[in-house]
Amino acid sequence: MSPAPASILRDTPPDGGWGWAVVFGAFISIGFSYAFPKALTVFFKDIQLIFGASYSQIAWISSIMLAAMYAGGPISSILVNRYGSRPVVIAGGVMCGIGMVTASFGNTITHLYICVGVVGGFGLSFNLQPSVTIIGKYFQVKRPLANGLAMAGSPVFLCTLAPINQFLFNQFGWRGSFFILGALLLNCCVAGSLMRPICPKPTGGQLTQTNGTPKKPTTHRFNKFLDLSLFKHRGFLIYIVGNAVMFFGFFAPVVFLAPYALSHGFDEYSSAFLLSIMGFVDMFARPLTGLMANTKWIRPRIQYFFSFAIIYNGLCHLLCPLASGYGGLAAYSVFFGIAFGMVCALLFETLMDLVGPQRFSSAVGLATIIECCPVLLGPPIGGALVDTFGDYKYLYLMCGAVMVFAGLFLFVMNIYNYRMLERERRQEEGQVEEGCESQEQDQEQGLGLRERGETSSEEQGEGDESEAEETKLSHA
């Protein structure tokens, strides 16, 4: 899908300037969101000992946090749709901070589940979604690069948080560490303050659909909060199905990389070093992928690029059992790091490409809550495979097969989607591409919002005068 034509009737995204500061803010938020649950594992042994719990009970803390982070997606989207990115990220930072500080006073494992898992997890979801959303508002031409740079936050933060956590633990024990980590998470508020609002939210986002049927007031009023009409969007559905399948096999290889190396007889430090190799390569793979995706050859076919990245990922896993010796495993880690980074860098960019920046915030919320299930189930299913067969080979074969299948599915379905979009575009010659419904709405808003401004605000019945006023004036 070619980038949206720069319409003279709406503000074009700056594609630079303050946008890079926003990318930095997103970098911090995304970094905390993805890296923090994983970096917490440093404390688990000590907590396990003092609470007298089993390892799986403690591991639930990370799982609950991850689950809350994904499940909080729609709530986050609603809030972003309503209030913009900045307040939500700041609120998320405060929530995380409060969660960790209260957790440091806990005496039961349930206390930790709630404070770290639920409160912390939701706080992180309030960081993740708005960060990705606001990039779409600030960038259009350089958007893949901006996405790649922002997503690089995850490996960078993982590499820095792990030693920081270890240091804090040695100095202050787990309680003091949680206390101080609460303060560190408040830096998300700094990231949030960088996210200056831009291009105010469209108010009557779903007033008229492209097929012309007007929506009933109740549904369109809800769609203003969370755009459920996305479930009719062909590109979105393809994305959801393909990604849901992909996520089953996405994280398990990361989780089992160190145990796999241990099972080959390598010592703990060498096995952990493989993860470091992967993380290090990942750090560079993400911005480089963003750069590649930004080129004029790839950008129009970015969905194919994404499918290719997923298939490449799958192939890495399928070939992993052939790796022998530490050198083989290290090579696998390098290739896997590249593959992992490629997929992560393109994950949100492709969604933005499909649904457009206006509907993106709702789309990402719905996508994350649907992806929540495979993300959480993937590693335990992998673990069950390892336990049943006693061999890691089957885990890698399964993950590889799942990802190759998902990649092929996305590839084929996107051929179909691109073709349909092309056809629709030709049918609607002279108008904007119909497939990208949000762009059409942007056009409509630009064209007619001045006239519709007052009526739309009354129709909403929200009574949010300031919002209508903002829309009216900025689109004048």
Next chain:
Amino acid sequence: MSKWNCFYKRIKHEKQTLNITLSMVKLLHLGWCICTPSHYKDIGDSLVEKVEILKPIDLELACTWTGNPNKLPNITGYWRKDGSEITNSRLTVQLENEQYNLKRVFRITGDTLGNYSCIFSDTDEAKIDFNKKDKPIVAYVGDSVAMACKTKLPPNTWLWYRANGTEQELINATTDPLRYKISVDGNTTKLTVMNLTAEDSGVYVCSAIYNIKASVSRVEVRVITFMEPLKPFIAIVAEVIILVLLILLYERWSSQRSSHSPTGNNIHTALTREGNNGMDENTTTRQRKI
């Protein structure tokens, strides 16, 4: 032709320093012959018998030990080849007729020639692991701390001590149940110290008592107050507040500046609304884009 002793020889040799008797070299595989002039070679304390063979055979080597003064019912015996332990050769040897007997059959081929020795060992390696190596465990006043010790073989008993300089003071959980709790689970033990005070800082020693000797491991506990993490906490919170204020002030300043000099090419709108988070920024001019 010199006289050869075929089949086996029963050798008995006693030395004061080491009461190990190499009792038999027995031929198991019919049809072959060990033909050897026998040599005794003493290398210090150990007794070495050199056996020459002509063809690959199965050879049973046996060792007998009359034991040390406190005869334990069970000890561990294992075999070494060329000085390094043969894997899976460890056996528990029972005391029978006032001696311990260790036997093993070795397949001797051209590749497996070498120096075979039998060892009677008093204790298995009683390596104890603490969770952390050489780093003190940090805990807080009023809180509790837990330490665990683990070994490969379950010992007879576990004991915990509190080290004060060179002295060790036994920790008795029954006399002080509100402060100490000791739990034992096979080859693991856990000591929990509750209601910590600053005096509880120090070195704790866990000791695994076996039949023959005890094995110890130590860990240091450091008790601190909540004031310690509070300082970095306040420092970080201050940094966050300062950065947020700086960023927002910069935003207000730059929007005021651009409102005083509107340019047609302004690439970002000067909206500085904060939404509903309670901060009332004054809304400055909005750029009109045509």
